[in-house]
Amino acid sequence: MDFSQRFRANNNIILREEDDGAFLFDPKTGNLKYINRSAKDTFLLLNRETEVSQMIDHLFSLYSDVDREQIQKDVESFLMELVENRFISPCEGE
Amino acid sequence: MELTVKLAETNVTISLLGQAKKAIPLCNLYFRHFLHPDQKGDAEVVVSVLKKSNAGFPLREKAGSSIFEQLLPTEDVAAWLKKSPGYTEDFPISEKTISAFCLGGLLLFSPDTAAGRIYLLEEGPGCFKPLYRLLWMYFAQVLGERGGCFLHSAAVVKDEEGYLFMGDSGAGKSTFVKLCPEYEVLSDDGPIISRRDGEYRVYPSPYHQMDFERGLDKEVIQMSARVKGLYFLIKDDRVSLERISKKEAFSMILKRYIHFFPYLSAQAKSALFDHFFEVCYELPTYYLHFRRDQDVWKAIIGK
Numbered sequence: 001m002d003f004s005q006r007f008r009a010n011n012n013i014i015l016r017e018e019d020d021g022a023f024l025f026d027p028k029t030g031n032l033k034y035i036n037r038s039a040k041d042t043f044l045l046l047n048r049e050t051e052v053s054q055m056i057d058h059l060f061s062l063y064s065d066v067d068r069e070q071i072q073k074d075v076e077s078f079l080m081e082l083v084e085n086r087f088i089s090p091c092e093g094e
Numbered sequence: 095m096e097l098t099v100k101l102a103e104t105n106v107t108i109s110l111l112g113q114a115k116k117a118i119p120l121c122n123l124y125f126r127h128f129l130h131p132d133q134k135g136d137a138e139v140v141v142s143v144l145k146k147s148n149a150g151f152p153l154r155e156k157a158g159s160s161i162f163e164q165l166l167p168t169e170d171v172a173a174w175l176k177k178s179p180g181y182t183e184d185f186p187i188s189e190k191t192i193s194a195f196c197l198g199g200l201l202l203f204s205p206d207t208a209a210g211r212i213y214l215l216e217e218g219p220g221c222f223k224p225l226y227r228l229l230w231m232y233f234a235q236v237l238g239e240r241g242g243c244f245l246h247s248a249a250v251v252k253d254e255e256g257y258l259f260m261g262d263s264g265a266g267k268s269t270f271v272k273l274c275p276e277y278e279v280l281s282d283d284g285p286i287i288s289r290r291d292g293e294y295r296v297y298p299s300p301y302h303q304m305d306f307e308r309g310l311d312k313e314v315i316q317m318s319a320r321v322k323g324l325y326f327l328i329k330d331d332r333v334s335l336e337r338i339s340k341k342e343a344f345s346m347i348l349k350r351y352i353h354f355f356p357y358l359s360a361q362a363k364s365a366l367f368d369h370f371f372e373v374c375y376e377l378p379t380y381y382l383h384f385r386r387d388q389d390v391w392k393a394i395i396g397k
Contacts, residue, residue, distance in 0.1 A: 012360065014364065014367065016367075016371060018341070023341075023344070023371075025348075025363075025364075025367050027360035027361070027363040027364040027367065028360045028363075030348075030355055030356050030358075030363050032345060032348050032367075034341060034345060
């Protein structure tokens with residue numbers, strides 16, 4: 001997957017925030033996923049159409065005790081999972 | 095030929111056409127406690143028999159296994175229907191129409207109007223086999239549009255309050271209700287949950303595993319109760335209650351315990367998402383470990 005492109009949440013995806021994370025729900029497919037706090041932070045950045053590298057920078061500033069490479073790995077794997085489950089899509093041609 | 099069925103606060107009319115009229119005695123049997131004198135309900139489903147004689151029925155076959163039920167691409171279903179001998183375009187199909195196959199039948203559902211169309215695709219005496227389940231699927235869609243659903247659970251009313259005991263097939267729901275002889279059982283497999291006047295209520299439904307001949311008592315048919323708590327059943331060698339997080343309860347309900355959830359419209363799924371989120375955060379949620387020879391109510395009421 002090309003992580004130099006931006007990603008955004010698909011239409012109608014519902015994010016229900018909790019203290020320690022959030023539920024993601026796609027009413028079209030019925031897919032439901034619980035994401036933890038750092039994943040929620042990542043998802044919220046997606047909604048602002050932030051580039052992946054900027055997201056990693058931002059998360060590193062929030063979780064500076066975690067290795068930056070680890071954050072990058074986690075973000076990329078999280079994005080791949082969200083794409084596979086059709087919660088998000090790459091912003092093609094933009 | 096028509097009959098109207100009352101489900102929670104919703105009346106649904108079933109109209110049987112042509113050969114399908116032969117299913118009237120079956121429908122009268124299935125829904126005998128739920129028949130309503132009104133000629134027209136809030137929603138209507140029309141049932142007829144259609145020859146599945148032309149090829150290209152849009153079912154995604156799986157090698158080595160027969161398909162029990164499946165959501166179908168409506169566009170492909172519409173194209174297939176147009177080629178079917180005897181098909182009349184009496185049901186408007188749009189991109190919003192939901193199409194589903196079950197056993198040997200086809201259900202079309204329009205979320206905007208709550209209208210349904212069932213085609214029984216096999217001719218002969220066996221053609222009515224899928225009707226019971228197809229009607230269930232249709233009722234689930236009608237209720238879904240109103241924010242209600244059938245829940246994989248047993249519903250027991252004690253002191254005018256409803257207790258829901260959730261479980262997959264084989265989890266022990268029918269066994270469990272036998273432990274409650276002094277209380278009213280609304281269903282041991284698919285009671286209806288609906289929001290009314292700001293509270294969540296449970297209603298009886300014609301869908302249950304209980305002795306079909308015996309059916310439900312007349313008093314039970316008229317009953318509904320405010321939901322008091324949700325209990326996820328676990329067969330065990332002792333009785334105990336174990337707290338379950340709201341998140342876990344909510345995830346399990348949405349993923350496993352709403353009958354026909356994948357077949358509902360996006361609007362219905364959204365409404366149920368909101369409702370069960372609220373339910374799980376307002377009501378107590380537990381795992382209930384139970385065994386058939388021990389009193390479970392002491393543990394439930396003790397909490």
